[in-house]
Amino acid sequence: MRALPRLALALLTATATVAVVGATAGAAADPPPVTVLTSDFEDGTSQGWAGRSAETVAHSTAVAHSGTGSLLVSGRTASWQGPSLDVLGTFEKGTAYTISVWVRLASGSDDARLSVERRTGEVASYDQVVGNTAVTGGAWVNLTGRYTLATDVEFLRLYVETASTTGDLYIDDVTAGYVPALPVQTDIPSVKDVVTEFPVGAAITGAEIVTGHGELLTKHFDSVTPGNALKWDATEPAENTFTYAQADPLMAFAKANGLAVRGHTLVWHNQTPAWVFTGADGEPMTATAEDKALLLARLENHIRNVAAHYGTDIGVWDVVNEVIDESQPDGLRRSQWYTVAGLDYLRTAFRVAREVAPHAKLYINDYNTNVPAKRDFLFALVQRLKAEGVPIDGVGHQVHINIGWPTVAETQAMIDRFVPLGIDQQVTEMDVSIYTGDGESFPAPPTDRLLKQAYVYRDMFALFRRYPGEITSVTLWGLADDNTWLDTFPVTRKDAPLLFDTRLQAKPAYWGVVDPSRIETGTSPGASASPDTSTNPGTGSCAVTYRVTGSWPGGFQADVKVTNTGATALASWRLAWQFTGGQQIGQLWGGLHTQSGPAVTVGNAAWNGGIAAGGSASFGFLGSWTGGNPVPAAFSLGGTACTVL
Structure with a gap:
């Protein structure tokens, strides 16, 4: 997965959206929506809202989004303090809620976010529903997002926070509701039954293994990749303190349903806790022999614990992720791993992974590998490490692309470049954005963009299927459009990059993979795209x-x-x-x-x-x-x- 700014990283159990995209032709119609929460602050009370800490919340008539009342939050001493509401008895596990909050600062400007805090036992987790959104003291701004509770919890609160300032803020007209789930379409072909040249997988979070999501996942896919649950911050948040609370339920679901698992990822420059790069003296590590030895020891300990925990249940590991930076003269990313340990962190990571998981295929994974400069630097690095005896089994191409880039020819050149190395290649994180630039934003996916997307999926899968001996799996970075990282990266807007829409119904993109003749209609083979007016x-x-x-x-x-x-x-x-x-x-x-x-x-x-x-x-x-x-x-x-x- 590509690097995300820390504050902009949206946990994939929550996805921002402004509208619920509906079913394509042939899918069921939407049932009426159900509202479970309304806070309009017109009765002179705080309507159950409270501060997260010592801040004060109070009914106000100074400004209002509608009516005469709103909620004023004052006395904030930290940006993450703000108005909070208990929704433990309101939100049910497995239901996708659309949450809307109107926010306004008393003065100044900042970015506001909508988040959820959940706790099981004494362990707190934080899910971002809506990422950084510009807000000022001059106008009301709407934060609207989707949230699915994927686990049993003992504490669940919705709250509004800001990115940096601690000034007073107002909220008003809060609503939460859901549209009753549509049944998963069981009368359409399974992707895994049509694409037989290699396994087809999906990246998942806890939200993808409950209710209809789990049914959709097992119907269409052969394998899964835990999107965030196996990364360093999730598995070893403090030194030598390992936890698998996020990953274990995903692994249990995969095993129960016969799904293969790709492990992602043992080493990355993102989502790695700060303590990993802190020296014994408490200072940030530098390129000294002492710091290098400590860093490599921590790396070895981490891999030995995480990879051993799952043993043969994980057959493929993305050992290292995103090590190439084509803007550097030698093409190597100047991460803290590299500046402290040089290439030895790569050598160590693969050596230890092979020792702990001798059964597994070991991959080096990166994005934009269709770009010639990046592709060639990655080729040279793998060639060099292979010549040294470093046990690299394959190259992972992320393939985060859009409806206008790259071309099929550029993608084919990417695959062809690595064939002489005699290693496996996998598409590891594929999605196709409906946007071609950061300045675009649609309230919902236009039909013409969805059709263009379908033809991109058609052409890319047709290409991959021509390389069954080289491409050994294709994984989509998500299950359906209700849960995609592209809703918050590179900017906050609703994207629709996957095969199924936010209601889990097949899109034209699905037909692009399964049966391109049905892209325009989504109907049975032989059905007319134009109506027969004679009847x-x-x-x-x-x-x-x-x-x-x-x-x-x-x-x-x-x-x-x-x-x-x-x-x-x-x-x-x-x-x-x-x-x-x-x-x-x-x-x-x-x-x-x-x-x-x-x-x-x-x-x-x-x-x-x-x-x-x-x-x-x-x-x-x-x-x-x-x-x-x-x-x-x-x-x-x-x-x-x-x-x-």
């Missing part, structure tokens, strides 16, 4: 598909597809309908809209005005609702009634 009475020259693809307390997302069923191409289009439940469109993409009361008109954008005969155009939007959200009964295109599919 639909009352049709004009258009057909409309309107789907509510996500729903949460007070809001929803919809996708609309308009198809030209006439014989003449359209140069532009305008689609109209009436809402009957008081719905209001808040944000629309893929078109331009107007709304007057219940009447809505959507016209084409500059890039999708032309619709060929038999062709279609799509758009989507976020809307609000109050008492209900019925689907419009009729649509017209340019005044002509359309078939409603």
Whole structure:
């Protein structure tokens, strides 16, 4: 996994989002949402909220997001102190809750975060629901995220914190709710049954082994990678104090369900506690003989304990992670491992791992290995270490990519480069972001981006399957879009990089892997992508598909597809309908809209005005609702009634 700033590291049991993305064609419709928590502070009380420490919380009428009341938090002496609410009796294990909090500073500016503290026994853990979000004293800012409790706990509190300052802050209009789970689709092919050239796996946290997630995982995948549970900070937080509380449940689930396990990772420059690089004198280590000997001894002790704890249950280890920095003259990352111990930390790590786990395949893992400079530096390093007798069995290519980069040719060159070394290659952390730059942000994935993503998955898997003797496994960095690190890295925004959506339903990306002929429709083989109007009475020259693809307390997302069923191409289009439940469109993409009361008109954008005969155009939007959200009964295109599919 690529390096994340410490404060921006979102534990993968919690993922930030602004909308619940819905099912693709052929999946079940969303049931109505259920609200489990509301705090509007209109009754003059704190409504159960308290400070995490000695700070003061009190009802206030100075400012409010809505109504007249809010909650003022003052007297904070640390950035992590803030308003906190007990949700132990509210949140149930295995349910994905959407949590919304409006935040405003009394003055100044900072980043705010939404987090959860949970405890089992005396052990506290912290899950980030929403990462750093800019907030000021001038306006209310919404923090909205998803959280799934994956373990039994004795203490569970939701809280708001800031990144650096300790000034007063306000919160208002807090809600939490969930949409009842959709059943996992059992009538679609399993990925592992279609891709037989190598095992296909997924990175997991505790959230992926409960309820429907566990069912989805075992249906489609051959192997799992604990995403964070085997890293140094999770397994040896204090020197020679080993704990496997995070990893053991994942390992037990894998063993019970016949899933192979990739161990990730024994050595990394991130998520390594500070004590590892602190010398016997209490000072940061430097390149002295004494510090080097101590560091390598700690490294050996760590690997001997962690690798031995799981023995033959782990058949592949990412021994070292992300050691290449192509900006350096020699291509080697100037991590604390390297500055203190040079290449000896790599030699030690592989030697000890081989001694402790002689059965396991040992990997060196890195990202952007499709970039020629980085690829060549990694090749030279592996070649050198192999020549010295260092027991490296394979190279791991992370393959964190997006819908526009890299090309198939660049990826093929990556694989071909390492073939002469005679070692295994694995794709270890694959995901395909819907974004092509840090400046982009969508409230929910646009249809055209999901289709582009599907074709990237199609092309990449087709490439990997042409190298069954070289590529020995492919692992996706996550199970479904409800739990992805890309929601907070490189910036906070909702991404959708995996094969299944936030409701665990198959996306076009899934069909890109399993059956590319079904990318556009998600229907049974042979089904028509264009409607057959001969069996639909009352049709004009258009057909409309309107789907509510996500729903949460007070809001929803919809996708609309308009198809030209006439014989003449359209140069532009305008689609109209009436809402009957008081719905209001808040944000629309893929078109331009107007709304007057219940009447809505959507016209084409500059890039999708032309619709060929038999062709279609799509758009989507976020809307609000109050008492209900019925689907419009009729649509017209340019005044002509359309078939409603």
